[in-house]
Amino acid sequence: MINYIIRRVLQTIPIILGVAFIVLVLFTRVGEDPVRMKLGNHATPEAIEELRAKWDLDKPLGTQYLIFLKQIATFDYGESFNSGEQLSEMFANGAYASLLLTVPPFFGGILINLSIAVLIAFYRGSWIDRYSTALFVAGMSISYMVYIMFFQYFFAYELGWFPINGFESGLGAIPYLILPWIITLIVNAGPQIRLFRTVFLDETKADYVRTAFAKGCSPPRVMFVHIMRNAMIPILTYTVIEIPNLILGAFLIERFFSIPGTGDILISGINNGDFPIIKGLTVLIAISFTICNMITDILYAYVDPRVQLEG
Structure with missing residues (x-):
């Protein structure tokens, strides 16, 4: 196991190096000139050169790449081009707000939806299965924006049960987060x-399920013990791969509820042409996905003994 972990960590290094290089090239050679966007088209050549030197954009691409790698290793991404704030502090504060927004409904929703999916799969083909499938398909057909606008208007504006926007630190954030949750x-x-229902139903066709029934196991035991354990690999994959998105936050929710998370920071950075924000968050997202992929492979061994990590 230790050898496998070390091997996977080493494999992530070229990925991160490649992502950092691509991101740097895209934002310094392909995209618009951030100096021109900041100063405008009527800036003097002296002002342009001074700002370009301040932002290290006058250096060769190789030197800029080494500077960028140092920023990634030290988590010191410099300052925002527009506000002058330290990006590390901005990212930390944004991640805190985004995690408060996304973590409770994500993991709570996983437990609730997993329980409902097991129940529906247990009564497959019944009226419970048919009506619930129709209900969830109808719910999926409604736009995210529609949910936000309806809940804000009805529960926040008409009934006044929740604040419509804002954010506070600590427990004071809960009233602002209940409706987004x-x-x-x-x-x-x-x-x-x-x-989850599809995963459970696929497992019911496996040979070990027929064997369990042949040995006299009750349907609840087969569903909640045998099938549940074997269905955890795709469920683990889905859960762990979604974790980086928790840090990134929910763009629409953060925007419409004025929650200062990383999603809101990224949108503001894109709108303002703040390339350090975009570069930093892009690399952080890539690193998060790489680490979560590694964690997923390691968890496989604990869920399914057939997975041989040392091979």
Whole structure:
């Protein structure tokens, strides 16, 4: 196991190096000139050169690449081109807000939707299965934006049960997050339950299920013990791969509820042409996905003994 972990960590290094190089080239050689975007088309050559030197954009590409790698290793991405704030502090504060927004409904929703999917799969072919499938398909057909606008208008504006926007640190954030949590739970319910139901139904066709029934195991025991354990690999894959998105936040929710998460920071950076923000968050997302892929492979061994990591 240790050898496998070391090998996977070493394999991530070329991926991160490649992503960093591609991101640097895209934002310094292909995209618009950030100096021109900051100063405008009527800036003097002296002002342009001074700002270009301040942002290290006058250096060769290789030197800029080494500077970028140092920023990644030290988590010090410099300053925002527009506000002058330290990006490390901005990212940390944004990640804190995004995690408060996304983690509770994600993991709570996983447990709730997993339980519902098991129940539906257990009663497959019944009226419970048919009506629930129709309900979740209908829910998936409604736009995310529609949920946000309806819940904000009805529960926040008309009934006044929740604040419509804002954010505070600590426990003071809960009143501002309840409505976004509810919206996230409802939006994620349909896709997750349909995915989990499909996984469980695929497992019911396996040979070990027939063997378990032949040995006299009851249907609940087969479903909740044998099938549940073997169905965990695709469920683990889905869960762990989604973790980087929790850090990235929910763009629409953060934007419409004025929550200062990383998603809102990224959108603002794109709108303002703030390339350090875009570069930093792009690399952080790539690193997060790479690490989560590695964690997924390691967890496979604990769920399915047939997986041989040392081979």
